[in-house]
Amino acid sequence: MEAAHRKEERKSVFSDYDYSNFYYGAGDDPLNLLGPFREWYEEAKPNGYYLYSEPLSSAPTTHVQVRSGRTNEVHELLNLASYNYLGVSYRDEVKQAAIEALQKYGLGASGSPILSGTFDIHEELAREVAAFKAKEAAILFPTGYSANVGFISSIMRSGDTIFCDQYSHASIVDGAILAKSKTVFFRHNNPMDLERKLGGVRGKKLVVVEGVYSMDGDVCVLPEIVEVARRHGARVLIDEAHSTFLFGPNGRGVAEHFGLDKEVDFHLGTFSKSLGGQGGFVCGSRELIDYVNAFGRSRFFSCNLAPPIVAGLRAGLRIVEEEPELRTKLWSNVAYLRRRFAEEGIDIGKSTSQVMPVLVNNDAKVFAVAEKIQERGLYLQPVTYPAVPKHKSRLRISVSAAHTEEQLEQAVGIIAGVLREEGICR
Amino acid sequence: MPLTRYGYRNAISGFFEFPTDNARRILPAGLEPVELHHGTSIFSMTVFDFTESEVGTYGEAVMSVIVSPLVKAGERLPKSAFYPYLVATTTRAAREHAIERWHLPHWMEDVEIGFESQGRKLSARVAAEGAPVAELTIGDYSWHPVSHLYQSFMRDGDGSYLANITMEGQQSEHEEETGRIRLYDHAFNKDLALSEVYDVPFREIWMRDGAQTFQPLVELETA
Numbered sequence: 001m002e003a004a005h006r007k008e009e010r011k012s013v014f015s016d017y018d019y020s021n022f023y024y025g026a027g028d029d030p031l032n033l034l035g036p037f038r039e040w041y042e043e044a045k046p047n048g049y050y051l052y053s054e055p056l057s058s059a060p061t062t063h064v065q066v067r068s069g070r071t072n073e074v075h076e077l078l079n080l081a082s083y084n085y086l087g088v089s090y091r092d093e094v095k096q097a098a099i100e101a102l103q104k105y106g107l108g109a110s111g112s113p114i115l116s117g118t119f120d121i122h123e124e125l126a127r128e129v130a131a132f133k134a135k136e137a138a139i140l141f142p143t144g145y146s147a148n149v150g151f152i153s154s155i156m157r158s159g160d161t162i163f164c165d166q167y168s169h170a171s172i173v174d175g176a177i178l179a180k181s182k183t184v185f186f187r188h189n190n191p192m193d194l195e196r197k198l199g200g201v202r203g204k205k206l207v208v209v210e211g212v213y214s215m216d217g218d219v220c221v222l223p224e225i226v227e228v229a230r231r232h233g234a235r236v237l238i239d240e241a242h243s244t245f246l247f248g249p250n251g252r253g254v255a256e257h258f259g260l261d262k263e264v265d266f267h268l269g270t271f272s273k274s275l276g277g278q279g280g281f282v283c284g285s286r287e288l289i290d291y292v293n294a295f296g297r298s299r300f301f302s303c304n305l306a307p308p309i310v311a312g313l314r315a316g317l318r319i320v321e322e323e324p325e326l327r328t329k330l331w332s333n334v335a336y337l338r339r340r341f342a343e344e345g346i347d348i349g350k351s352t353s354q355v356m357p358v359l360v361n362n363d364a365k366v367f368a369v370a371e372k373i374q375e376r377g378l379y380l381q382p383v384t385y386p387a388v389p390k391h392k393s394r395l396r397i398s399v400s401a402a403h404t405e406e407q408l409e410q411a412v413g414i415i416a417g418v419l420r421e422e423g424i425c426r
Numbered sequence: 427m428p429l430t431r432y433g434y435r436n437a438i439s440g441f442f443e444f445p446t447d448n449a450r451r452i453l454p455a456g457l458e459p460v461e462l463h464h465g466t467s468i469f470s471m472t473v474f475d476f477t478e479s480e481v482g483t484y485g486e487a488v489m490s491v492i493v494s495p496l497v498k499a500g501e502r503l504p505k506s507a508f509y510p511y512l513v514a515t516t517t518r519a520a521r522e523h524a525i526e527r528w529h530l531p532h533w534m535e536d537v538e539i540g541f542e543s544q545g546r547k548l549s550a551r552v553a554a555e556g557a558p559v560a561e562l563t564i565g566d567y568s569w570h571p572v573s574h575l576y577q578s579f580m581r582d583g584d585g586s587y588l589a590n591i592t593m594e595g596q597q598s599e600h601e602e603e604t605g606r607i608r609l610y611d612h613a614f615n616k617d618l619a620l621s622e623v624y625d626v627p628f629r630e631i632w633m634r635d636g637a638q639t640f641q642p643l644v645e646l647e648t649a
Contacts, residue, residue: 016505016572016574017503017505021503021505021506023460024458024460024494024495032497032498032499033497034499035499035500036497036499036503040503164463166463173463173464176464176465177464182465183463183464183465183466184465185443185463185465185466385601389601389628390599390600390601390629391567391600391601391602392601
């Protein structure tokens with residue numbers, strides 16, 4: 001009886017807690033959270049957390065080989081979990097470019113970009129991405145994360161104020177922390193709340209938004225945000241991690257989509273989403289880029305991007321420029337999936353982009369739903385609190401131009417079947 | 427000292443974003459506010475409708491800052507930790523009991539607390555000296571029986587203390603942003619920069635038909 005009670009108590013420990021309970025611990029020993037976390041994680045993993053970090057043993061194409069975290073068996077699954085929105089990272093010309101760069105330059109850059117780590121192809125990629133974005137210059141960062149951290153901390157200082165959307169990516173928040181500026185969060189995609197927060201604030205002000213928000217797939221209401229920011233004398237930074245190469249007549253991003261390319265002060269993007277590669281960049285005037293080159297610590301205290309990656313990105317960028325039909329195909333796939341989800345009664349929230357949350361809205365059930373979906377041949381990741389609010393748990397879909405309608409239909413069938421069995425949709 | 431039990435009909439809590447600068451002004455040295463985001467901490471208001479206690483039935487409003495818990499390996503992990511910086515009760519007996527036993531800082535006059543149910547929402551109105559000080563409305567979600575451990579830190583002229591508190595009962599917890607708080611310009615709220623406190627809670631907890639049990643008070647060493 002006592003053993004059963006203890007078992008029940010342990011079970012309640014798992015369901016009552018999550019990662020957010022292990023951020024802070026009082027006491028003098030920084031290791032004092034390790035024991036309680038391990039105790040919880042040993043319960044959490046078999047209850048669904050094994051779905052995270054399952055290793056892939058194939059390229060992130062429309063199908064992937066995934067080793068199950070529960071059984072250790074490798075299964076081939078239809079993939080709607082990887083970014084790779086345009087499906088270029090595994091194209092032959094990209095792989096060939098990377099191979100040739102590997103032969104020519106070797107594996108890594110072997111140096112900081114401001115010392116010995118800048119190669120000719122780094123300069124060429126920066127020129128090419130600046131030209132694509134129709135800006136004077138661009139600067140490369142080793143990751144999208146370091147681009148936000150490095151850029152924000154290079155231009156903002158103690159005493160300044162940074163206004164971030166409450167759903168901002170961690171790299172924006174961490175950039176603000178490193179800048180030592182006062183950080184104010186406004187309600188998600190809410191220009192009225194931004195207006196309220198900006199009121200009466202003096203000094204240097206920066207408003208940071210994202211083109212497409214990564215957990216909900218909704219698009220920034222940029223015209224209203226820019227108008228409010230301008231009225232209060234604030235500069236605007238847009239992180240187009242999930243929108244560069246996709247939105248706008250030329251694929252430059254959400255700022256171009258709204259015709260606000262020139263009104264937005266700072267344009268940031270990544271190579272890891274639409275191109276399926278790695279790295280981040282900032283575009284702007286020559287003098288801006290020279291300044292960031294001098295003060296972007298996350299960049300020049302890191303090794304530069306590996307040459308094979310850079311060469312692959314250049315090939316990927318060429319494909320994007322030469323094949324605008326990839327964007328057309330992506331948006332056709334997005335429209336198809338949105339229509340089919342609506343027909344099946346599947347809730348994807350406010351998404352209007354290639355990022356679609358399939359809302360399960362049940363924190364206890366989301367792992368069981370994800371496991372069933374995976375067992376039926378579809379690779380999706382569950383997202384739970386604290387990455388999203390409590391009871392807003394979901395499965396995140398990344399649509400790619402490489403998906404066929406047959407593949408998308410197969411995915412809809414699997415998702416709808418499982419959600420119906422679990423009583424989540426009609 | 428034995429366990430001390432307080433039975434309640436309703437206990438509603440709203441968790442609200444407010445500036446970390448404000449949190450630090452309230453907290454004594456040694457307590458760290460939990461930040462939701464960089465620069466944003468958590469103000470919490472809880473209102474109880476106690477039906478059973480050593481000092482009879484009474485209402486209680488607790489204004490708190492959420493702080494880092496005291497975590498020890500091998501011991502039960504608290505769900506969260508509070509620093510109640512102001513407690514108000516409807517009876518003098520309840521107030522004197524809580525000050526003497528738990529070293530909780532109090533509003534030193536009786537307050538009026540009224541609960542009003544509106545469908546799936548419950549509102550609590552608190553008034554002091556005949557004037558409204560706060561109105562808290564919480565919505566429900568789904569109900570489950572729970573037993574959660576919370577920590578409450580107290581500090582007064584005599585020392586620093588920790589109370590481990592178990593909350594049992596039916597619980598609804600969610601982040602649907604259905605609730606609301608109205609804080610009035612009143613001496614009761616002098617510690618808060620009112621315009622900086624979000625009026626919609628990011629988290630709402632409603633417990634009913636349960637008990638709050640205090641373990642014996644722990645005296646803490648502080649630098």
